[in-house]
Amino acid sequence: MTDTPILDVQGLETHFFTKDGVAKAIDGVNFTVRKGEIMGLVGESGSGKSVTGFSILGLVDPPGKVVGGKVLFKGEDLLQADDKRMQELRGARISMIFQDPMMTLNPVLRVDTQMIETIQAHEKVDKQTAWQRSRDALAQVGIPSPEERMRAYPHQFSGGMRQRVAIAIALLNKPDLIIADEPTTALDVTIQGQILYETQKLCRETGTAMIWVTHDLAVVAGLADSISVMYAGRVVEQGNINDVLDNPVHPYTLGLLGSVPGHNTRGQRLYQVPGMAPSLFKLPKGCAFQPRCGYATEACQQDQTVTEPVPGRAVRCCHPQVEVSS
């Protein structure tokens, strides 16, 4: 795919100005997402993965502020766009799916009202057409008897069904990009399977690009085309999903993959990344992972630059573990 990317994030920086100091939640994040591509954005709590999603949509609340970088959506810098332009884009060209569908849905409005509202906010269509499109969207995400369900209130749906409604709403205006923030974390395994299946199908059919924010490497493994691993506000490794999972190069990715219980680990000790994630107020000098890293040297005290130790892979580390993993 050589066409221009749907989304090109360059050097994004979002800081939170609190009374305890400045927390650099995102500190220079770069990535691109192409048409129809699903990118997994993986990290542990506090790594800045959710804030990245919010920053793209301009939804960072004070004391947080996007202080630098560019978010190019089809060539247009969203950080320079005014509120009116962002309103046109949000929900129409870029939409978001949250972890808790109850936060997306208004509990006192029927589903049809909310869906029709979403369409009419962005397009001049009559109610009839909007209703039909909404119904089709519900059917598309696998909700049985959509015509009756249109008249239901959110509390009358189960958790999995509610998440489907949220996804249907995100799809209504046929967006170019969907940002999904841990949409299956709260769901059961079989329901998660169903949602992943629908999502994958939709992205393939409609060519919608997607950023799938999650802490679960296993979910991303089955779903995404590419992956970016975040640690303490920075992307430490990114590349093609198979390459990264089979031959991780950054010590953090290595550790993360080693700590996931899998088929062949029964009864063995899991690898554990020593220590814990640092506070954003007291980040270590240089590479933020350096105090927990088994390979750390003097050079890690310096700021790390992004290199390409293997073709197609961006890694922020001065001693990538190329020979170890291959």
Next chain:
Amino acid sequence: MSENMLEIKNVSKQFVKELDIAAKIANTLGAKNKEERVHAVDDVSFHIGKGEVVGLVGESGCGKSTLGRMVAGILPMTAGDIEIDGNSILADKGKQNKANALKVQMIFQDPFASLNPRMRVEDIIGEAPVVHGLVPASEKSDYVAKVMTKVGLDPEYRRRFPHQFSGGQRQRIGIARALAVQPEFLVCDESIAALDVSIQAQVINLFMDLREELDLTYLFISHDLSVVEHISDRVVIMYLGRIVEIAPTDKLFEKTLHPYSEALLKEVPRIENRGLDYQPISGEIPSPLDPPSGCHFHPRCPYATEKCKSEQPKLKDYGEGRLAACHLIEE
């Protein structure tokens, strides 16, 4: 049979929502309001051997936590009996019973909600052993230090409050609290679900170390099959209050007997599985208020027959320690 640490015999638990006064009045006038009755656990029997780790798996609402709470003695059961180390937990209250109750300890899911925020760690861990006379109050501090070291916490921190610890450390405090009364059997209810991946690995390793060191028996309740596969010897799978399959872990992951287990195992996302074509099982878990007739799984089962709709399958033994409840399994 003192070979078994835990023996669960035909245990059931029903939650009943009784009629309120308005409904009762309406009933005397001829309305037909009925009590709402949830069969959270329905005639469940299995055992856990000494030193064994059994994983209890199922989706939300299948009754796995209710069962765990009954085993730990937090919830009374509606019918059946639970024996710990050969002694029924229903027996008269007495010294023996108290000693028995101490043998079972529970570790909860949320390390934020299960610790009293206004107590110091020293008191959280040390209160129970002092009350039960395991350690004299004068030696509490030293004893707590010993237990904290065991779970990998720095005893220097024992005067601190729970909020001064991270999630993983808090879960360790919960584990230390359970270990302080020298239990033989731990019930872990989703104990690692709320933790980050790298912290999860630390806690899983801790559970395995403690098992070796203290010869512990575990009932490990989780919805995460890959974690259960990693640490348990046997797996019990529940669906809507009933056991659908029991099998040794390696046998289960080789081949499942019950269609629900098959579906559940297929849905587990794994790092080894890339670019999946997800083929999910359809439908959702029915409401336990009004469970389907016959086999509870039949509305979602791709192989269901007429018999499945009318007759409840019994849990049958298929050899090699495998049991399953399904009409369709060939002998």
